[in-house]
Amino acid sequence: MYEAKYPEVGMAVMIQVHHITETGAYVSLLEYNNMKGIILLSELFLRRRRRIRSISSLIKVGHLVPAIVLRVDKEKGYIDLSKKTVSEEDVQACEERYNKSKLVHSIMRHVAKIHSIDLEELYTTIGWPLYRKYGHAYKAFKLIATDPDSILNFLTKEVKEAGPDGEEVTKVVAAVTEEVKDTLVKNIWRRMMPQPxxxxxxxxxxxxxxxxxxxxxxxxxxxxxxxxxxxxxxxxxxxxxxxxxxxxxxxxxxxxxxxxxxxxxxxxxxxxxxxxxxxxxxxxxxx
Missing domain, CATH: 3.30.70.1130 (EIF_2_alpha)
Incomplete structure (x- = not known):
């Protein structure tokens, strides 16, 4: 969903629990291409006076919950997370960001499918530039619904083509074709605009x-x-x-x-x- 391949340490991310052992819970980071992570038993909840009989009493397989990133191992592509340090503010901010990102991702995926465009390429030319400029593509999509040209016309991409002398040259062109723009705007209206x-x-x-x-x-x-x-x-x-x-x-x-x-x-x-x-x-x- 995002241009950064890995989350930052200390960031709250949305995870889904896949497998539970006696040592902890194995999860995937839904916003980061389902990257694998683990929440150790000691990081599930704050210490309790009563004895915990089972990890499954604390966290369930299939649950979607926010967790805090503790460590990022880029070589192994693995993330250590914590559940016990998540505050109410973290939960609210993480859920809001995830829901917006999921909606943006759904629209982008549909546009890519309709026009047979690689999804990562579409993110490179449209999604991630909008994230960089507006903080979140969701905010840009809301503006696109009312004035698509002012938001999308500034997006460009580089293409390589043969020059007059036969040598390859780089040319800057519009990143969004009229066909892609039309599909994108229609999907934004259908998915994001309030319906009576x-x-x-x-x-x-x-x-x-x-x-x-x-x-x-x-x-x-x-x-x-x-x-x-x-x-x-x-x-x-x-x-x-x-x-x-x-x-x-x-x-x-x-x-x-x-x-x-x-x-x-x-x-x-x-x-x-x-x-x-x-x-x-x-x-x-x-x-």
């Missing part, structure tokens, strides 16, 4: 007074007035007296709040005319 959710509530509303239908219509219009451009409230008659209220919004909590308040206002309005509103299903996300 649909929220729905079901109510029954009755009014047996004179002009009861008009009172119900007035109460429903009151509910609709609680919607706005970002979170419109729509009401549909299923079969009297059952109505469905829906909205679509990027903010789930806001959408639920708007529908809840709309139902409350509708109920208060119909009660003025001795009518009654019953909530059959409270506001909930349906898609």
């Amino acid at each position: 959710v649909k929220i729905r509530a079901n109510i029954e509303i009755r009014c047996y007074q004179f002009d009861g239908v008009l009172h119900i219509q007035k109460a429903l219009r009151k509910a609709e007035s609680f919607g706005n451009e970002d979170c419109p409230v729509k009401i549909k008659l299923v079969t009297a007296p059952l109505y469905v209220l829906t909205t679509q919004t990027l903010d789930k909590n806001k959408g639920i709040s708007v529908l809840t308040n709309a139902i409350k206002a509708c109920s208060e309005e119909i009660e003025k005319y001795k009518g009654k509103l019953v909530i059959k299903e409270a506001a909930r996300v349906v898609s």
Whole structure:
């Protein structure tokens, strides 16, 4: 995922446990091409007063957890790690970075597959330059979604070709073709941009007074007035007296709040005319 082949000592990295012995846990570093590492028993957890009967009671095979890098053996390609020194801040920062890197990696891998490009080559020309310039490619990808040209047009690469005299010359060209750019932007939009959710509530509303239908219509219009451009409230008659209220919004909590308040206002309005509103299903996300 990263240009650096090895993590730095003291860095928190995301690991997956593969094998457990009496001496420790053998793991792979998910952000560093599944490089092998080990967490010795003494580095699993801080000392406890009670005796530990089994390592498996402390850490499970298959678990994804952050660990601190203690030593890096570049000759053997092996990493010593510690679990006991990981703080809550380390966990939060590591998980956030890993989730962002995993999403970037998934998008890069898809683009490489679509255009039959070597994944490392794609990282060399696009991914790692964006990491260097923006701190993390995730941040650059968010900017690409709104203005791809300003982010991607500065990327270049060197290619070798035959010159007029037959000698090989190096030429600097754009690193991203229009085809690759189009695929990249589409995948970023599909994977990273927030999608609106649909929220729905079901109510029954009755009014047996004179002009009861008009009172119900007035109460429903009151509910609709609680919607706005970002979170419109729509009401549909299923079969009297059952109505469905829906909205679509990027903010789930806001959408639920708007529908809840709309139902409350509708109920208060119909009660003025001795009518009654019953909530059959409270506001909930349906898609």
